[in-house]
Amino acid sequence: MTVGAKPFADLNAADLMSRDVVAIPERMSLRTAARLLARAQVSGAPVIDQDGACVGVISASDFLRWARGDTPSRRRRHAESPCVCADWQMVETENLPAEEVGAYMTADVVTAAPSTGIVELARMMMDAHIHRILVLDNRRRPVGVLTTTDILAAVANAEHER
Numbered sequence: 001m002t003v004g005a006k007p008f009a010d011l012n013a014a015d016l017m018s019r020d021v022v023a024i025p026e027r028m029s030l031r032t033a034a035r036l037l038a039r040a041q042v043s044g045a046p047v048i049d050q051d052g053a054c055v056g057v058i059s060a061s062d063f064l065r066w067a068r069g070d071t072p073s074r075r076r077r078h079a080e081s082p083c084v085c086a087d088w089q090m091v092e093t094e095n096l097p098a099e100e101v102g103a104y105m106t107a108d109v110v111t112a113a114p115s116t117g118i119v120e121l122a123r124m125m126m127d128a129h130i131h132r133i134l135v136l137d138n139r140r141r142p143v144g145v146l147t148t149t150d151i152l153a154a155v156a157n158a159e160h161e162r
Helices: 030-040 060-067 118-128 148-161
Strands: 044-048 054-059 132-136 142-147
Touching (some): 054 060
């Protein structure tokens, strides 16, 4: 079965990812980052250093950990993060601290190259219990974001074409 011009099994991150990447500077305040994510209507984004290289990810789960009183030193592994699926699960941005995103981001981020295949991408998401993979170039700069929805869309399109 094929999706577009490629067989389904040959699809990779570059074929499926969203290229409209909202990147958050690691020195941005948590409050400003939350506003930026809300305006962009995304639940998470790569965190970048001054050179544009990915150093982590900030997501709704990180904001929820802050709201629960989890400090960066007590942070749990990303796989144990609660699922955040709707806007109402976000905390009030005005109550967020002015501290930098770098103190609250998840540094242990799952990334892939644009050439990573769809099966491996799905396996990475399942193994890490995550819903988003950051796609990085060879200088670790974010070039795309791939979500579980992107993979489901590819499966649905392949099934439709079959």
